[in-house]
Amino acid sequence: MLAIFRPFRIGDYVTLSGMEGEITDITPFRTTFKQIDNKVVSVTNDKVWGDPLVNHTRQTRRRLDLYFDISYDDNMDHALETLLGVANGHPRVLAKDETWVGVHALADWSVRLRLRAFVATPEFVQVRADITKGVKEAFDREGISIPFPHQVNMAYRPPAQHTSEQASQSDITDTED
Template sequence: MENLKSFMEQLPDLVMAYGIKVIFAIIIFYIGKYFASLSKRITVNVLSRKVDKTVSLFVANLAWAVVFTFTIIATLGQLGIQTASLVAILGAAGLAVGLALQGSLSNFASGVLLVMFRPCRAGDYIEAAGVAGVVDEITIFATRLKTPDNKIITLPNSSLMNGSITNFSMMSTRRLDLVIGVSYDADIKKAKQLLIEILENNEKVLKDPAYTVGLNDLADSSINFVVRPWVNSADFLATRFALLETIKLTFDEHGIGIPYPQMDIHVKELPSTPTH
């Protein structure tokens, strides 16, 4: 009875002391939870303008998890619970997971760098890690490419960041580099004039920057012209196909031969074999 009476006498003080801690712990928890949700919304709004939705959601969830973890630790600390051991356990668990997932973490870090430096984005046609295609999606650990023949290639993000990336879509214009060979007996002035007329009559060829047509090489079996028009990046392949076809038809029409590799064999007359 005396113990109960003593406890009842101390109860108001205990309620006052621990009640304030509980109230502040609840306030800390809800404020931290609010800021965790706020950080998630802000991250999604900022990243969704620049990167794929998958990446922005992942980073947003990661930001929420970090803020919420600190909120839990702060709440427990306010209640008087020792959090040093909890932080140590989380650190050890994080280290163990990190060692077990070195490759995945490398891909994740590379994904973050892809997001930050943006050497490519969804819709760009790139060449990297020995393959080429249109970037279909940049995910957390890998990047998906769609090839021109409609195949999907999945590349680890680390293979992209550790090698060179050729982005064919980043610039609005590209230069076509064609090498057109004509035979040595052809009229090269006429051939050059025909090439210029073909470029002038193609509406996809840009006037600025100006195209280049010049005699580049006296090769073994042909005289080679370089034809370098500028086109919009979206028109690159279509213009290349159209120009090659038009050049061949035009040269055939005007009697200008386009040689192919060939070899002339000269046979010397051998001395006659004496007969017996």
């Protein structure tokens, strides 16, 4: 099946069986790829054919989807303008008129914003890192906070149990006749 449909070629960067890497070898029985940390993974072709497969390099451009959280106290419009400015200010972002920012969700402790921008496929990882760093720096400069969940630990202490001696002493009261 792989020989007929050819969903990837040697050198393509794919997500396969839940793992990512660059295809290094294709045989009639196995497909081998190298992960970004230099681990070599070999998968049987029946697994390749039966599982979802994403070929990240088949297209010349790839869309970044990044999410950033801001506080409910922050100005959403200002944060969205800041995101758009960082993305469109990056020299490797393609089709600046297609860059999109918006509110993705109202989460438990934050407003989640989403950024979409197109980049050349080989530059995807570096541009993603650059934009993430740029957004953090811009948010700091603009006074936009990035919240994180807080945990409050409360300890329950049951009321002290009175001993029979304490109970009998507490029952005695001084009264004046």
